[in-house]
Amino acid sequence: MAIKIGVLGGDGIGPEVCREGLKVLDALCELRGFDVERIEWPYGADYCVQTGGPGKGIVLPDSIWSEIRELDAIFLGAIGDPRFEAGFLEFGIVGALRFKLDLYVNLRPIKLYSEDLCPLKGKKITDLDMLVIRENTEDAYAGIMGHLKKNTPDEVAIQEMIYTRKGCERVIRYAYQKCMERKKTFKLSLVDKANAIRAHDLWRRTFAEVGKEFPQVTQDAMYVDACTMWMVKNPESFDTVVTTNLFGDIITDLGAMLQGGLGIAAGGNIHPGRVSMFEPIHGSAPKYKGQNKANPLAAINAMGMLLDHVGRHEEAALVEKAVGGLLASHRIPSLQAGAMPCDRIGDLVCNEVRVLAGDKPRKPKPPSGSKKKRKMTVARR
Ligand code: IPM
Ligand code: MN
DSSP: OOEEEEEEEESTTHHHHHHHHHHHHHHHHHHHTOOEEEEEEOOSHHHHHHTTOTTTSOSSOTHHHHHHHTOSEEEEEEOOOTTSOTTHHIIIIIIHHHHHTTOOEEEEEEEOSSGGGOOSTTOOGGGOEEEEEEEOSSBGGGOOEEEESTTSTTOEEEEOOBOOHHHHHHHHHHHHHHHHHHTSSOEEEEEEOTTTOGGGHHHHHHHHHHHTTOTTSEEEEEEHHHHHHHHHHOGGGOSEEEEOHHHHHHHHHHHHHHTTOTTTOEEEEEOTTSOEEEEESSOOOGGGTTTTOSOTHHHHHHHHHHHHHTTOHHHHHHHHHHHHHHHHTTSSOOOSTTSSOHHHHHHHHHHHHHHHTTOOOOOOOOOTTOOSSSOOEEEOO
């Protein structure tokens, strides 16, 4: 049975980095003999502008939700555009997918593949290998907010940090399970701010209670301010981390910098057993749009995570090994935008995957979409 994916390239550099992720997927399909059917969606800033602009135009049409029901996973590039108010498209697309599909886990691995990519002094690749599990449906992101007396000197603005017992419990249980699966040091760190945000007491209690189901796992709770300090000072002390939505957002950007930059960090928005969404954690970087300068490794890694989610574990491992090998051997010497063309990096990963899978390296393939093998490519306009 073919794997069915929805592709939403989105804004800025999103479409071009997605293209490279799909190129790697095509290479794997060919090498490993499986099929992928994909729907490509045009949504994002341009589509919204073309259909009427902010307030009137279409952000996501209702039809997308029935299309998604038929899929195994979604591959997303990037969302965000300076023509729109900050957060409008982000919440309308990324937020809508996370909330409506109840993707309660945001899985963000932080791993160093080459010592010279790390801005910290004297850290080896084995010193940075942590897995952050960010809660993805609650907290300040739940959208319980408002303004009073907007645009007056007396304006009041609020945004509530919401946590439910069920919401904490399910993501914490998932994190314990992941920590067990990793078989690293069997330590799970809870990152919160229970000393100032007293509501985080719910996280502390739930962490301790769910932890009883996992007696092999050492429980470690820390405040987020301390966490940022330890991530810089002793990243080797981390194994698996579980945290709130907002803190997870922040510490994973820090983590991305430790592994070399946003050009490599990927994330999975997951509801175990259901349609889930995979994306690079970087933004749309409008200034690099269409210049073939963006580094697509984060999108390629997101594709690897997608493959893992749909049960293609060996192919997922191949992607990681290829990316890791290219970085460790300096064949991709830098993660900076512009250091190497976007499509060239995609080609290198495809070739590396072929070599690792025992096939010979070859010249770059014609652009994706031109092959007979794929059963269905529906582009919606
Ligand atoms: C992320 C992004 C989003 C977030 C933005 C685009 C709303 O920064 O996925 O990390 O804050 O979750
Ligand atoms: Mn972020």
